[in-house]
Amino acid sequence: ETGVTQSPTHLIKTRGQQVTLRCSSQSGHNTVSWYQQALGQGPQFIFQYYREEENGRGNFPPRFSGLQFPNYSSELNVNALELDDSALYLCASSLEGAFNSPLHFGNGTRLTVT
Amino acid sequence: AQTVTQSQPEMSVQEAETVTLSCTYDTSESDYYLFWYKQPPSRQMILVIRQEAYKQQNATENRFSVNFQKAAKSFSLKISDSQLGDAAMYFCACHNNAGNMLTFGGGTRLMVKP
Numbered sequence: 200e201t202g203v204t205q206s207p208t209h210l211i212k213t214r215g216q217q218v219t220l221r222c223s224s225q226s227g228h229n230t231v232s233w234y235q236q237a238l239g240q241g242p243q244f245i246f247q248y249y250r251e252e253e254n255g256r257g258n259f260p261p262r263f264s265g266l267q268f269p270n271y272s273s274e275l276n277v278n279a280l281e282l283d284d285s286a287l288y289l290c291a292s293s294l295e296g297a298f299n300s301p302l303h304f305g306n307g308t309r310l311t312v313t
Numbered sequence: 314a315q316t317v318t319q320s321q322p323e324m325s326v327q328e329a330e331t332v333t334l335s336c337t338y339d340t341s342e343s344d345y346y347l348f349w350y351k352q353p354p355s356r357q358m359i360l361v362i363r364q365e366a367y368k369q370q371n372a373t374e375n376r377f378s379v380n381f382q383k384a385a386k387s388f389s390l391k392i393s394d395s396q397l398g399d400a401a402m403y404f405c406a407c408h409n410n411a412g413n414m415l416t417f418g419g420g421t422r423l424m425v426k427p
């Protein structure tokens with residue numbers, strides 16, 4: 200069973216730039232969720248993708264966008280980066296339709312915006 | 314909106330002793346799940362234990378057990394026979410089907426003393 204993998208591990212960007220983070224879901228999972236975890240805080244829900252469409256969104260501006268591909272992998276795109284976007288970005292996969300399907304997380308991408 | 318509160322930023326326990334981490338939550342949903350996740354320095358969120366709100370019996374997973382008090386909206390985690398490998402950040406989280414998302418608390422850092 201292949202777990203959730205995220206790339207890159209670390210990333211440094213400049214304010215105003217754009218970034219793309221990638222996530223491969225665990226085998227057998229068809230839903231991907233993205234979370235932002237600021238230093239010293241709990242993760243905050245960004246959005247979820249199911250069947251290549253956004254299926255729920257947290258309190259994040261439109262410059263946070265995503266994609267899900269037919270193989271269930273996903274991308275998180277952030278435009279016009281701000282210093283406060285510096286955080287650990289966690290991807291999690293699960294099986295939609297199974298309410299009791301727990302999330303399986305990747306190791307995250309550490310984004311630093313300077 | 315859901316909220317999850319962890320009132321203990323840090324906890325310390327002697328190896329082989331027992332420690333309890335506190336969590337309170339608030340949700341308007343009648344159908345929800347509660348989780349405890351562990352986040353070691355590797356950054357990956359690892360599921361420790363979960364509780365279905367409609368089940369009165371407290372969940373148990375080996376050395377980990379919960380005290381679920383639905384009326385008080387309390388969900389504490391008890392770790393018995395603490396081991397050095399238990400040292401990590403612990404996050405309490407609430408999930409309901411309507412929101413498609415996990416709401417996390419701010420975390421408790423657990424230190425285990427040899």
